[in-house]
């Protein structure tokens with residue numbers, strides 16, 4: 001039934017009878033029946049990953065401490081990765097052991113999938129609810145290749161996802177409000193110099209609206225300006241849905257979504273009891289820092305997301321005036337904005353008759369080649385994209401803190417906040433984590449706006465694992 005040298009056959013030699021049957025299924029009978037299948041060549045090595053973690057998060061910290069991740073007995077996924085030029089022609093098998101207990105996991109797919117690095121491949125295995133009892137298990141994998149057997153192992157703690165460590169027993173509703181007025185903003189020019197002047201007093205204008213005006217996005221009549229505010233809010237909403245792995249347009253959730261319900265001021269809140277609502281304010285001036293740093297946002301850290309948080313109080317939320325200061329404070333930002341700032345002789349969006357096209361709901365997908373004002377439309381699209389993305393990224397970062405990120409220390413009691421290791425791109429304090437890519441839980445310090453031009457930020461694999469309830473933080 002199973003050909004000699006088949007990974008399943010090798011595997012079952014030290015597994016129980018029930019494991020044999022499962023391993024055969026997971027290894028794929030179609031492959032075993034095909035006599036022409038030869039062992040894959042060029043498989044350098046294999047390694048075991050859990051919940052999308054990259055290889056450098058499956059090893060050890062700089063001081064040698066092993067990374068012992070905790071996964072829920074309610075079910076999780078792991079991957080066997082093969083570093084190889086071509087996809088391996090055979091399937092790997094996974095064997096799980098705790099003392100004398102042994103279990104085999106079923107492969108979810110019957111073919112290797114290319115990893116984004118294009119140099120490796122993976123197979124996904126699923127541990128079903130209660131397939132493994134709680135405690136530490138050793139996971140072993142092997143794959144036959146022309147150069148010999150490739151083996152890998154990893155240890156994981158299987159734990160019960162009890163209410164006190166589950167960040168989302170239920171969907172967590174968040175109300176984002178764009179209407180607070182705690183401060184004032186003015187952009188002024190003196191000759192070639194453009195500066196931002198802020199006051200820490202309410203002035204009758206929502207701080208978010210003043211932010212858009214300061215960036216040259218409110219130069220039309222009341223109808224135009226209101227329409228731009230709506231388009232901008234819609235962009236922020238889409239980004240947040242995307243960050244939370246939901247349907248971008250509707251926020252509909254699937255099994256892999258992060259269970260945050262994004263609500264904006266003006267939405268119907270009748271479904272959500274006020275006591276359950278967490279709040280985030282978008283707009284305003286950052287509180288001054290002793291080190292002179294410009295904060296983009298601030299939130300309360302709520303380990304394990306135990307309660308509703310109010311990040312709309314003065315001193316908390318997303319400080320949008322900092323975005324205006326950052327944009328105008330940089331030569332590239334100022335060069336782009338000069339055309340839009342009336343004080344610098346520019347024309348803000350809405351002030352020219354041709355700007356009516358900017359309200360076209362299909363502007364992003366519109367063919368612009370025949371548009372006489374193509375450059376201005378492109379500047380508008382670029383600015384809307386970057387500013388809405390920056391606002392949404394900071395909002396998601398701050399919401400992330402109030403969902404429990406980042407737990408300091410090593411897993412399974414932490415999520416690597418402040419721990420030195422090979423995964424660190426730039427060292428962060430103990431409540432932040434900077435892994436490869438533009439990820440949402442790195443600090444503003446290591447936040448590179450240029451990265452946003454090319455890449456959409458995301459919750460890194462550690463944060464995503466926690467937020468998707470697949471990596472647990474134990475007490």
Ligand SMILES: [Ca+2]
Pocket residue numbers: 180181182183184185202203204205206207210
């Ligand atoms: Ca104001």
Ligand SMILES: [Ca+2]
Pocket residue numbers: 278302305306307308309402403404
């Ligand atoms: Ca919370």
Ligand SMILES: [Zn+2]
Pocket residue numbers: 397401432443
């Ligand atoms: Zn932070």
